Amino acid sequence: MTINRRDLALSTLAVSGLAVSALALTPALAASADEEAVAKKVEAFRLAQIAADPKALGALCADEVSYSHSNGKVEDKATFITNATDGKSKFLSIEYKDPTIKVVGPAAIVRFHWMGEQEMAADGKKVSTNLHILMNWQKQGDDWKLLSRAATKL
Numbered sequence: 001m002t003i004n005r006r007d008l009a010l011s012t013l014a015v016s017g018l019a020v021s022a023l024a025l026t027p028a029l030a031a032s033a034d035e036e037a038v039a040k041k042v043e044a045f046r047l048a049q050i051a052a053d054p055k056a057l058g059a060l061c062a063d064e065v066s067y068s069h070s071n072g073k074v075e076d077k078a079t080f081i082t083n084a085t086d087g088k089s090k091f092l093s094i095e096y097k098d099p100t101i102k103v104v105g106p107a108a109i110v111r112f113h114w115m116g117e118q119e120m121a122a123d124g125k126k127v128s129t130n131l132h133i134l135m136n137w138q139k140q141g142d143d144w145k146l147l148s149r150a151a152t153k154l
Helices: 005-051 054-060 077-084
Strands: 061-068 089-104 107-120 126-140 143-153
Touching: 005 054, 005 089, 005 107, 005 126, 005 143, 054 061, 054 077, 061 077, 089 126, 107 143
Parallel strands: 061 143
Antiparallel strands: 089 107, 107 126, 126 143
């Protein structure tokens, strides 16, 4: 079999192209694993909000969390957990619609449309919420923690 320079150059390009393709896929696979891990944390957070579970919320939030409500009120971790679990209201439902997750290094940007209904303990009044939510999650060691959250009324 005779191999000329052209054949050698083409096979080198093909092998190089395969190597570049394999390298390009590796971060995508890692990102999807992180995206899946973040998605699980986001769902755990939703369930912890509905259950008003202070232990679960505490485990999901970074110590430095900045939790911003649609009325502009901003809470630190302790204040958020206290207010979310004080029993003054309870969530009847919370739905996170059309979520998107983008992992960028040790950070994840999560956006979704929040549809919720809660009942006030004082008078039984039901209140619906329709919000756009932006969450930032940070990878701390092997775990993802909520670092910040902002809400906008729709």
